[in-house]
Amino acid sequence: MKLSIYREILIQAIQDAIKAVSSKSTIPILENIKLELTSEYLKMIGTNLEIGIEITIPREHNDKINFTVEKEGSICLKAKYINEIIRKLSCELVEIEVTNNYLTYIKCGNSEFNLHGLDSDEFPKLPKIIEDNVFSMPSVLLKNMIRQTVVAISLEETRPVLTGVKWTLKDGVLTFVATDSHRLAMRDANVEAEVGYNFQNIIVPGKSLIELNKILEDNDSLVDIVVSNNQLLIKMDNVLFYSRLIEGQYPDITRIIQQETKTLLQTDKKDFIESLDRASLIARENKNNEVKMSIKSELVQISSNSPEIGKVNEQIVPIKVEGDELLIAFNARYVQDALRIIDEQEIEIHFTGAMSPFIIRQKDIDNYLYLVLPIRIY
Numbered sequence: 001m002k003l004s005i006y007r008e009i010l011i012q013a014i015q016d017a018i019k020a021v022s023s024k025s026t027i028p029i030l031e032n033i034k035l036e037l038t039s040e041y042l043k044m045i046g047t048n049l050e051i052g053i054e055i056t057i058p059r060e061h062n063d064k065i066n067f068t069v070e071k072e073g074s075i076c077l078k079a080k081y082i083n084e085i086i087r088k089l090s091c092e093l094v095e096i097e098v099t100n101n102y103l104t105y106i107k108c109g110n111s112e113f114n115l116h117g118l119d120s121d122e123f124p125k126l127p128k129i130i131e132d133n134v135f136s137m138p139s140v141l142l143k144n145m146i147r148q149t150v151v152a153i154s155l156e157e158t159r160p161v162l163t164g165v166k167w168t169l170k171d172g173v174l175t176f177v178a179t180d181s182h183r184l185a186m187r188d189a190n191v192e193a194e195v196g197y198n199f200q201n202i203i204v205p206g207k208s209l210i211e212l213n214k215i216l217e218d219n220d221s222l223v224d225i226v227v228s229n230n231q232l233l234i235k236m237d238n239v240l241f242y243s244r245l246i247e248g249q250y251p252d253i254t255r256i257i258q259q260e261t262k263t264l265l266q267t268d269k270k271d272f273i274e275s276l277d278r279a280s281l282i283a284r285e286n287k288n289n290e291v292k293m294s295i296k297s298e299l300v301q302i303s304s305n306s307p308e309i310g311k312v313n314e315q316i317v318p319i320k321v322e323g324d325e326l327l328i329a330f331n332a333r334y335v336q337d338a339l340r341i342i343d344e345q346e347i348e349i350h351f352t353g354a355m356s357p358f359i360i361r362q363k364d365i366d367n368y369l370y371l372v373l374p375i376r377i378y
Contacts, residue, residue, distance in 0.1 A: 001037050001073025001098040005057075007086065007108065009066050010094055013044045013055040014083050016239060019211045020046035020053040021079040032076040034123045035096075039069050045126065046079060051208045052126040052242035053215070071097075074120035075104055082106075085113055126242055127231045135169065135193035136222045139236070143216040145176050145187045146209045148341045148368055153206035154180035161248040164203040167227075169193060177253060178206070183334045184253060184357075184371040185341075192222075201250055202227055208243035215239060256357055257371060263323040263351040265295055266363065267316060272347070273339040275314040279304045280332045282312045290375050291332045295351075296325050304332070319346065328354050329375040335360070338370035 014033065022030045025048070036043040042057045057066055075098045086094065091109035098104045102117035146165075154162035159181075168175045172195075175188040212234060216223070224235040227245075234241040276291065283291045283304035294301040298321070302314040328351065339347070344362040351358045354377065360370045 001035070001075055002070040002096070003037055003042065003067050004070075004093055004095045005042065005067035007089055007092055007094050009057060010086055013042075013057055014079075014086055016215050017044040017046040017053050017055050018079045018083050019214060020048055020051045022048040023080070029076060029118060029122050029124070031078055031080070032118055032123065033079045033082060034074065034076050034120050036074040036120065037069060038072050042067060045123070047124055047126060047242075049124065050205065050244055051211060052240075053211075054126060054240040054242075056238045056240075058238070073098055075102060076118040076120050076123050077104060077115055081115060085115075126240075127228075127233075129226055129228045129231055129233045129242075131226050131233075133194070133197050134224050134226050135174070135191050135197065136224050137174065137189065137191040138220040139217045139223050140219055141189055142223060142225075142234075143213055143218060144343075145174075145189060146213045146216075148187045149176040149178040149185040150206050150209050150213075151337045151341060152178040152180060152183050152185035152370070156180075160246055161203055161250050163207075164205045164246040165209055166250040167202040167204060168200045170198045170200070177250070179251070179253065179371075182331065182373050183338075184256070185338070185369075186253075186257070186371075187368045189367060199227055202232070203246040203248065203250055204232055204243060205246055208232075212241050212243070215241060257359065257369065259352040259356060261323065261350040262353055263295060263326045264321070265300065265318055265349040265351070266320040267300065267318045267347060267349070269339055269342060269345050269347045271316045273336060275302050275316050276332050276336055276339070279312050279314050280336065282306050282309055283332045288375055289331045289333045290329055292327065292329045292377070294325075294327050295321060297321050323351075326351055326354060327377065328358070329377045330358075330372055331375065334372045338372070342368070342370075 017033050034045040040059050044055045046053050089108040095107040104115045104117045106113040149165050166177045172193050173188050174191045177186045226233040230245050232243045279291045279302050283289050291304045300316045300318050305311045338360045342362050346363040348361045348363050357371050357373050
């Protein structure tokens with residue numbers, strides 16, 4: 001195998017593929033990136049058996065030559081080292097040549113490295129997915145849906161289904177739901193799907209979605225999505241992203257989000273989050289990061305108390321309050337997380353009582369909600 005390739009193209013491909021690579025694994029080959037070279041393309045593949053990423057670089061694109069080929073072939077190289085080496089090179093063109101016993105030479109200007117590679121036949125194959133049903137959506141929309149829901153996944157493995165985001169497709173509407181049993185995030189959007197193509201209880205690991213979000217373009221280019229029995233495939237321009245699915249039944253959240261609003265608070269997001277940030281300076285010393293909020297017709301008071309540190313009181317003037325006066329306590333971090341992923345400046349908070357979950361929404365926008373369970377006030 002021998003080629004010359006532009007360094008910037010190589011860097012981007014490596015940095016995308018490495019997102020699927022295990023930094024430490026009991027299976028040494030999984031710490032590698034596979035390079036597969038033909039006369040027409042260079043593929044770079046990384047996998048940790050949970051997710052897989054395949055990058056395809058065409059030899060020629062838009063009348064521009066990306067690389068030249070002297071000899072076809074393939075090799076597996078330690079991802080950590082190939083990434084660091086290519087990033088630190090300073091010239092424009094990189095030469096890669098694989099010789100006997102998988103010894104790989106990397107040349108760039110006055111720099112020359114040799115790395116010990118591994119046989120590419122040992123590298124695991126990515127899943128074969130039958131693409132019977134495909135739906136499409138803009139990359140930026142998928143990126144935002146992930147960003148607005150993955151924050152609520154559980155980080156504990158005791159209930160594996162809660163470490164993922166549940167996907168449902170019904171009548172052309174895709175819905176994401178995530179919960180760690182203390183809070184819940186839900187977002188839906190219209191997508192391009194064939195009439196009659198529906199699914200439910202597809203649970204995608206949160207860790208996979210976090211890595212996918214680093215690759216997705218922040219634009220309106222369409223991505224194709226394929227769901228199979230136990231795998232998800234995201235198809236981008238030159239990237240294939242595979243993720244296993246989590247088996248199990250996701251909890252029914254319908255009853256939780258359909259309770260009647262008893263107190264409605266409309267407020268400015270910036271004022272609210274700044275007050276919470278200041279209250280959290282004291283609240284974060286508590287086990288549950290607890291703050292209390294008192295809601296009256298013309299004033300909202302936020303407070304926190306730590307016997308060892310002290311107290312803080314914050315006041316904000318709401319845009320509108322409707323319904324009953326209320327005193328409620330909650331984990332400040334959960335609400336801060338919600339406010340940071342809401343795009344609009346004006347928010348609504350729907351309360352159903354001091355000991356019932358409350359819902360945070362963007363004003364006049366129904367496609368996103370974030371639910372938080374309160375803390376009991378003793």
